[in-house]
């Protein structure tokens with residue numbers, strides 16, 4: 001296997017129809033830890049997107065004609081190449097997004113696990129033979145690829161969110177035109193470089209960087225695109241849903257979250273603190289499944305806050321490339337301003353800072369890991385996704401009270417709770433309105449389980465044996481005259 005170095009994986013051109021495409025108009029890519037410009041990529045628009053869609057349409061003819069096993073072979077080689085390049089890919093990811101290198105390596109392996117998973121699922125796309133109701137008929141179904149898929153992805157997991165979309169699409173026989181977030185295009189371009197190295201034919205994967213509105217307008221309006229898969233904020237998701245309506249596209253939406261994290265008085269408090277740390281502060285609190293609201297029963301509230309505070313104090317804030325750093329910078333000044341606004345709003349309504357609460361002494365977009373106590377439902381930290389290292393800790397009285405509080409959100413992506421009472425575990429797991437629930441754990445994401453939300457956190461599922469269905473159409477065949 002030929003290994004590419006970091007320079008070969010740092011692409012500053014788009015990938016369309018197997019060609020690396022340049023353009024004079026540029027988008028700058030910055031390292032959020034230092035503010036330095038690390039690269040520029042083409043600022044493309046609707047015309048180049050049209051060309052990419054046409055290329056995907058052309059490539060789809062041969063790609064869908066392959067057997068599932070043949071497509072699996074390509075995906076397997078791509079997986080092997082991604083894992084063989086985990087170090088340069090992680091360096092690129094940390095440079096453009098800021099997360100600590102250890103988390104970046106974890107993300108590369110996590111994204112690759114979806115490629116591996118769907119390399120296997122590609123061989124298991126089954127139809128049905130249906131018992132006919134008339135003697136001269138034979139009924140069956142077959143599953144066929146949707147066609148050209150548009151993928152739009154966020155900056156917080158620039159590798160894994162794209163792999164989680166391209167892998168099932170290609171496994172199903174679809175082709176893809178993807179637009180990564182303008183803050184973090186390099187991971188997507190590096191993935192495409194390795195896909196080309198794996199022999200995935202030109203036009204099967206296309207990466208377009210540039211003006212999100214112009215590119216998104218073409219991806220959602222072009223009738224050749226038969227499906228949109230989006231991961232990002234609920235606001236943008238709603239806009240894209242509306243834009244897809246005119247051509248009635250299939251859609252998958254992985255949107256915002258506001259996860260409740262509940263600690264009952266019968267919980268293992270040390271385990272709950274450990275779970276809160278990973279759920280709240282992973283990726284510096286910039287994940288869609290982060291604990292956004294921590295609810296602790298009255299009897300263990302003070303003990304939990306004290307233990308959590310000790311753990312938070314041990315977090316190391318800094319440049320993600322430095323050994324030992326566990327909290328990187330926020331992605332940009334807009335994200336920093338939102339965190340500050342949420343804290344100011346909470347303090348104005350009576351909350352107290354237990355630890356942190358202000359921008360870090362390092363400056364830039366670094367922020368002190370924060371715990372707030374005595375918070376209430378009317379605060380922004382309860383109603384909105386903070387998307388930063390802030391843990392607001394709410395009190396609650398009893399099971400019924402906390403389920404009502406937890407469900408008082410338009411979001412329903414992830415939720416977590418800690419209890420050692422099996423009856424309570426079943427009652428609360430069935431009552432909480434979320435697509436995914438962690439019970440006595442703060443880390444739930446895996447390629448083998450269905451990832452996705454309900455309510456305004458989205459529709460569809462990624463990963464698991466369900467994830468490929470969103471890229472397939474079921475065709476019913478009725479054979480008469482038998």
Ligand SMILES: NC(=O)c1ccc[n+]([C@@H]2O[C@H](COP(=O)([O-])OP(=O)(O)OC[C@H]3O[C@@H](n4cnc5c(N)ncnc54)[C@H](O)[C@@H]3O)[C@@H](O)[C@H]2O)c1
Nearest residue numbers: 153154155180181212213216232233236254255256257288
């Ligand atoms: N549910 C999930 O799996 C999941 C995963 C990661 C992030 N998210 C959510 O994403 C949000 C943070 O990511 P973000 O700030 O990148 O979200 P965002 O919605 O601002 O951007 C996401 C993507 O949409 C693009 N975009 C923005 N406006 C667009 C438009 N008008 N037309 C077309 N494309 C457009 C952006 O360029 C980016 O590529 C949070 O709300 C987080 O919860 C959800």
Ligand SMILES: O=C[C@H](O)CS(=O)(=O)O
Nearest residue numbers: 156157286287288289445
């Ligand atoms: O932020 C969104 C990601 O989906 C988080 S996870 O890595 O899949 O848990």
